[in-house]
Amino acid sequence: MSPRAKCAASTRDTMLASARRRFLEESYENVGLRDIARDVGVDVALVGRYFGSKENLFHEVLRGMRCDWLDSDIGAEELPAFLAAMVLRKEEAEDREDLDRLLIILRSASSPKASELVRTAFREDVIEPVARLLDVPDAELRVAVAFSILTGTSVMRTFMGVEPLLACCEHGLEQKLTRLLREALSE
Amino acid sequence: MSPRAKCAASTRDTMLASARRRFLEESYENVGLRDIARDVGVDVALVGRYFGSKENLFHEVLRGMRCDWLDSDIGAEELPAFLAAMVLRKEEAEDREDLDRLLIILRSASSPKASELVRTAFREDVIEPVARLLDVPDAELRVAVAFSILTGTSVMRTFMGVEPLLACCEHGLEQKLTRLLREALSE
DNA sequence: AGGTTATGTCAACGGCTGTAGACATAAAAA
DNA sequence: TTTTTATGTCTACAGCCGTTGACATAACCT
Secondary structure, three states: OOOOOOHHHHHHHHHHHHHHHHHOOOOHHHOHHHHHHHOOOHHHHHHHHOOOOOHHHHHHHHHHHOOOOOOOOOOOHHHHHHHHHHHHOOOOOOOOOHHHHHHHHHOOOHHHHHHHHHHHHHHHHHHHHHHHHHHOOOHHHHHHHHHHHHHHHHHHHHHHHOHHHHHHOOOHHHHHHHEEEEEEOOO | OOOOOOHHHHHHHHHHHHHHHHHHHOOOOOOOHHHHHHHHHHHHHHHHHHHHHHHHHHHHHHHHHOOOOOOOOOOOHHHHHHHHHHHHHOOOOOOOOOHHHHHHHOOOOOOHHHHHHHHHHHHHHHHHHHHHHOOOOOOOHHHHHHHHHHHHHHHHHHHOOOOHHHHOOOHHHHHHHHHHHHHOOOO
């Protein structure tokens, strides 16, 4: 009907936020630009105009979620426990986007249009930075194995809805995961 | 042009084979019925007619790939090594469809139309049968963790193309995986 | 006030999708 | 041969998708 107020940057951010939420719960091709536009209360054409293409929107969503594995001053010793806690979502409140970003990447892992972006993002922003935390031989291989465990757990929980893994706090799942990660990282 | 020879059962099987191959490499929504029809050299309408709906075709693909974790007479002891070898595709030649079936399931894990099917298939045909092989408390949880490792590794290798994991034979990856699985299964 | 720019709407295109019904032809039966 | 049945083809329909260009109106500037 009537054009909204000013402040394009604000609506652009809202779009990005909506896109982030959508891409977290659906794969690349199952997120429609019209869905995002509806969330913001805006016409489809506008999101196309602000971001050029859907592919670029996805790219910006990923770029806007820089993960900070490194910012936390975590030694290689505490890393396994930290990663296990993160993947089990111990702290919903804290604004840790790391896991969300990882889940977005995994969601669209087998989407032709997004796969390239997703692969390089995973390699450059996850594997390599974490590998730099360790100074052992075969660091990347160890980190790759560790994140196989982590992403596997996430996939089982989030995508496959495997029951025994959803009741996370009990059964000492976190300890088990920590132990596995420790073994994966420091042989 | 001219209608093909007879034998509907044969062309139906060819469709299923093509669908299996396609669903192995693309997610549910990225596999078009027209692609399958083209593979078989047949019109789209026919695949729609033999299988009713795309969803049912996917269902039949999964049904036609009964996995046989149990058929092999494997004790709980050899299980970790067996699973590690399977996920690393040691035997391409042998007609083991288990891994393919698992990969198909993972491919379409976040496809709304297929997710229900995929979840129950994973639970009923993977988690539960393997859990029955073990007679320990929390068998399902252990198996769930073990398959977190396995599917994680598969995802990293197949979907994300993580380099260090692709050179599988070297670096003792198989041994590492076996060790992790053993720890996951028998606490 | 008048003019200009930013912000957003509207309409539509071309393409692809799964699905359905009417039609054609080869094989089999009478 | 004639009839019937199985096997496939052809046409087309809605529906969704991302993308584009032309238009409208609010906000700002002078």
